[in-house]
Amino acid sequence: MAIDRVLIAVGPNDRDHTDNLLDEALSIAAPWQATVYLLHVFPREEYNKLLEQMDFEPRSGGLQPDELASRYESIRTPAHKLDEKDIEYEIRGVIGDPSTEIVRVARELNVDRIFIGGTSRSPAGKALFGDRAQQVLLNAPCPTTYVQHD
Template identity: 30%
Template sequence: MDNALVVVDDTDMHRALLAEAGRLAHDTGAKLTVLAWITPDQVDETADNLEAIEQVEGTSYSEPEPTATAAQFARQFAEDVFESFDESIEFTADGIVTTENERADAIIDTAERLDCDHVFIVGRRRSPTGKALFGDVAQRILLNFDGTVTLKMD
């Protein structure tokens, strides 16, 4: 493992996955990128909330750049996870905006853009019918990423 990507969300399972990936990257000297994602609906909701605040306060706010917002979440989440470690874990943070249906492809594209050879993800347990009808992000990454995938089941 030379360059790893860890996909995170704000759950205990993702916290545990990131801790494992951080230790492994530190011990092997690998580069580590922490990736968070948000949906276009979340972007729109944030813009609507800012507009409502502007109308009430009579002020103006610049709209945050969505990928930067996701990257900031990834950075803060990783700092929170790694603060209890004895050693310093070096990482970079990145963010993407994607729909649920396109999330697997967006994660793979990000891993390829960053030249990652390892992806860490959390998967959900689903019935075979659920996978067939709704797809499965973890399964699509496992089948389509040209590298090692570590999957932690939720």
């Protein structure tokens, strides 16, 4: 089975761990010369707050989620590394619930593999706060690689 498209879901807590996510993704994507999609999901409140900080009116449509994602250091760093390795990529930003949107975008782009990161949680922590990675793993339309960071 050929790998044509992979999705790397980069969250706000992945800033210090993008190297691990990228290395895992490239171990699959590079040999196949697959397109890499770097995705950041903005919860609505975060998106509006960031727009206001940049002096954009949230309802003006002045800065689309893709553009805002491309300004995130946690996206720019892996994008720069993909440039250096001459790997084709696209930056995607969407607004909504992260686990739901990661699965939706993966379906929309018809990706062959998803890469997500996260930390380990106790069962009580999962019950109390939820586990986005687990929701993606359970609902993903394709194989998903979970990269745990400390």
